[in-house]
Amino acid sequence: MGKIISIVSGKGGTGKTTTTANLAVALGKLGKSVVAVDGDLTMANLSLVMGLDDASVTIHDVLIGTAEIKDAIYAIPDFENVHVIPAAIDWEHVMKADPRGLPSVIKPLKEQFDYVLIDCPAGLQVDAMSAMLSGEEVLLVTNPEISCMTDTMKVGIVLKRAGLAMLGFVLNRYGRSSNDIPPDAAEEVMEVPLLAVIPEDPAVREATLEGIPVVAYKPTSDGAKAFMALAQEIERISGFKARVMY
Numbered sequence: 001m002g003k004i005i006s007i008v009s010g011k012g013g014t015g016k017t018t019t020t021a022n023l024a025v026a027l028g029k030l031g032k033s034v035v036a037v038d039g040d041l042t043m044a045n046l047s048l049v050m051g052l053d054d055a056s057v058t059i060h061d062v063l064i065g066t067a068e069i070k071d072a073i074y075a076i077p078d079f080e081n082v083h084v085i086p087a088a089i090d091w092e093h094v095m096k097a098d099p100r101g102l103p104s105v106i107k108p109l110k111e112q113f114d115y116v117l118i119d120c121p122a123g124l125q126v127d128a129m130s131a132m133l134s135g136e137e138v139l140l141v142t143n144p145e146i147s148c149m150t151d152t153m154k155v156g157i158v159l160k161r162a163g164l165a166m167l168g169f170v171l172n173r174y175g176r177s178s179n180d181i182p183p184d185a186a187e188e189v190m191e192v193p194l195l196a197v198i199p200e201d202p203a204v205r206e207a208t209l210e211g212i213p214v215v216a217y218k219p220t221s222d223g224a225k226a227f228m229a230l231a232q233e234i235e236r237i238s239g240f241k242a243r244v245m246y
Ligand SMILES: Nc1ncnc2c1ncn2[C@@H]1O[C@H](COP(=O)(O)OP(=O)(O)OP(=O)(O)O)[C@@H](O)[C@H]1O
Pocket: 009, 011, 012, 013, 014, 015, 016, 017, 018, 019, 040, 043, 121, 122, 172, 173, 174, 198, 199, 200, 201, 202, 204, 205, 206, 208, 223
């Protein structure tokens, strides 16, 4: 049985989609079968970041009831073992799809894949909650700023109370400012384990523009190495251990 990980944050723009895409490709490189799900039903962009641009069936169609989930799963030939379930971007689909149906669509995917990664919207609104509660484990993404960290913590507390297992957090875009909170202090504030420090790296942004996650676009970059290390750490702790520890 596979693992379902919700990738979440309090504020927008912390790097959830970037983390989802890179973790998917990195776990695929480690030989795991992965599906990355775009759970951001109103501002979908995961498929663009992963280079899938011709998807006709989306998770919206599945939620609306006009397609089956198997028709919304796309293999990405350039990345071994990696699949994506895209979301629609047109307003008509967005209006019709009820996000509350996400858990029943996403949860069964763990029977088919080693990892189901959910790219969630930021915050605690109903669409974000529905996407986040479709997972069983939580990966928090934050930037090294206090308001970003406290908002992400709030989300983590809510999800823990809802019964999800806390894997820990990713400190993303570290080194962008001289005022950044250092990793040790960040871990103290967050009160959950720090799983990876991802540096601010122009290669990450370039990769986003190319539609190729940085672990494939520039594997020797510091950003790519950090995402690979994150994948190894997830491989180590995801599943039973995370449940016992927290
Ligand atoms: N480590 C990094 N170094 C440089 N740029 C980064 C890094 N991480 C993310 N970015 C850039 O920051 C922007 C926002 O990232 P991303 O879309 O992953 O955030 P998000 O949390 O998914 O946002 P939203 O809440 O809007 O869905 C993107 O342009 C991405 O390329």
